[in-house]
Amino acid sequence: MDLKMTVLSSLRPEDIRAAKRDMPKKRNRDLAQSLGISEAQLLAAHLGEGVTAIAPNPDGLMPAVSELGEVMALTRNESAVHERVGTYGEYRSGPHASMVLGKDIDLRIFAKHWVHGYAVEVETDQGVQRSLQVFDAAGDAVHKIFLRDTSEIDKWDAVRRRLEITDSPVSLEVSPRNPIEGAKVNPEKRDLLLQEWGRMTDTHQFMRLTAKLGINRLGAYRMVDGTPWVRRLDPLAVDGLLQATSAAEQDVILFVGNPGNIQIHWGGLHTVKPMGPWLNVLDERFNLHLRGDHIAEVYAVEKPTKRGAALSLEAFDKDGMLIAQVFGQRHPKTNDLSNWIDIIGDLPNPAQTEAAS
Template sequence: MTEQAPALSPRDILAARQDNLSLRDRDLADKLGITEAQLVAAHVGIDVTRISADLNDIFPRLQGLGEVMALTRNRSCVIEKVGQYVNYHAGKHASMVLTADIDLRMFPSHWVSAFAVERTTDRTIRRSLQIFDAAGDAVHKIFLRDGSDLAHWNALVRDLRLDHQPQTLEVDPRKPVEAPKANADKADILRAEWAKMTDTHQFLRLTSKLKMNRLGAYRIAGEPLARLIEPAEIDTMLEAVRDQGIEVMVFVGNQGCIEIHGGPIETLKSMGPWQNVLDPRFNLHLRSDHIAEVWAVTKPTQRGPAVSVEAFDAEGGLIFHVFGRRTEARDSRPEWGTIVEGLKSAKHKETA
């Protein structure tokens, strides 16, 4: 029987941070075999303060910070948007921030631990609020910018500070990604009900009713509802959006938060396995080598067909998805549809 290695102490984690200053927190945590939240917690009392993770405590206080950067990510994609946190709508099961710049859907049950971080770099102090789920994975982060209000930051940290400030953090095991789930015997029902949809939000209710999930349904629906395309066509799609100057909606999320970019894509730059959008107020960092399946999907709505391109990893997890930017008047954008139609089809996977 192999003896289990002892857990790292906060002192061990702090020493490892000093030895690996160039590594990002998530990469260092993976290297140490701990979670990112545990890495951050080890710095409590030094440059980190434990704060309330309650959305209704945090979000009404954010507007006073002024302009900040909002970051949401999963294992394969990071989205960053610059703007102000205003127009917050609280909800028991889902909350929202709705602005032209920062557009979020948040699920409070996954907001479990939170920290105010003030990390000194060679040039400055980088301040952020960082929220994690029960497994210690980042749900959402808020970074101050040069013009943010530091007096308000100090008051916010003071108001949100918890009485108990330990340097250790207990986390739950990560839940595995749900594998593609479908029932080929119900494929005809799926297609018939799909064709009757009047809103894109009805889709997940439909798959749930049929005991399927998103990717499983795509695999058995068939064209014209869902078409498997080559993973490399993601770059083709992004380049066409850039070159044609059209506006899209890019969704990146995890279990606790979905962040949305609505607008153009102007600057693309590939670096190793990463494809990057590097615009002044919108950044996207995508691990292209993590993309295992890509689907072009059409969902009927009352305002015309909503066409999306959706990328999944090898486990069946949704990495990100893109629509033509919708307006109150229409869900359909012909120029976006033309881009999607031109993407190369791939060989179909076996049905789930």
């Protein structure tokens, strides 16, 4: 039997609520982990006590959120948290992936992972904190939306009631987490991979190519490391990238995601502040919190497109999970990427870092 389900069977909703009362300042994610349950199970135990179950399907949720005005969108994985302030603009539904398109909030949504949803109201020292939170089948967070002082707070109750569902259990059953897929390589397909790589005209073709060859993203990078397309970097290169990008005032396109959602930041990285193991960007409308000590592999990756080469830095953890991906943003008038190319070119590979130490 799954360990989480065993622990759940011994924790009544009232036990979970008591633990929350005993540790009111502890973040829900951390408290749930200490109790051996998921974050969604923690919220479910509080139904009727500031928590309302809502329909999680993005086709209903995203248009409703757009009525709330300016909010903070949060998407995370085990090693990175991406927070962006803005409004939810155009929503496009799709059979496989849906999108929120806007100047501030840009999402790629995979609706099959939007399984549990809650509207949450919490009393804090600053007043009531209101949020909409979505979780996957394992009860892990997929996407969260927090209201701000500048939000349309008067519309909150109507949105919450419209999304409310009444048959959600306080003792929530969840599925075991899917394991992270490690690198999948196929050395016999290396020549074909390089041949097809050079024929790409759009970055989105890359995932179709790897699927066709029976490999995955990390496996492909390992297979062609040292070619003009891929160069392995030292894990410290991520901190170097953030610092150099800030100093050069280079705009970027920064992706952080999980299986259910990818959140994208377009713009600068101005205030870079490492704190302990965390690499942080603390700007007015964008925050990034990234665990530098979780970074195991980093690659500079070039993919051909019709607009010219797309050059990215991509960071993975020890299990092969993609933590974050960063592209340089082309100059809107000149299409120039020379600053970005220089920044990536100056980042150290593992041998350079070892020699310097």
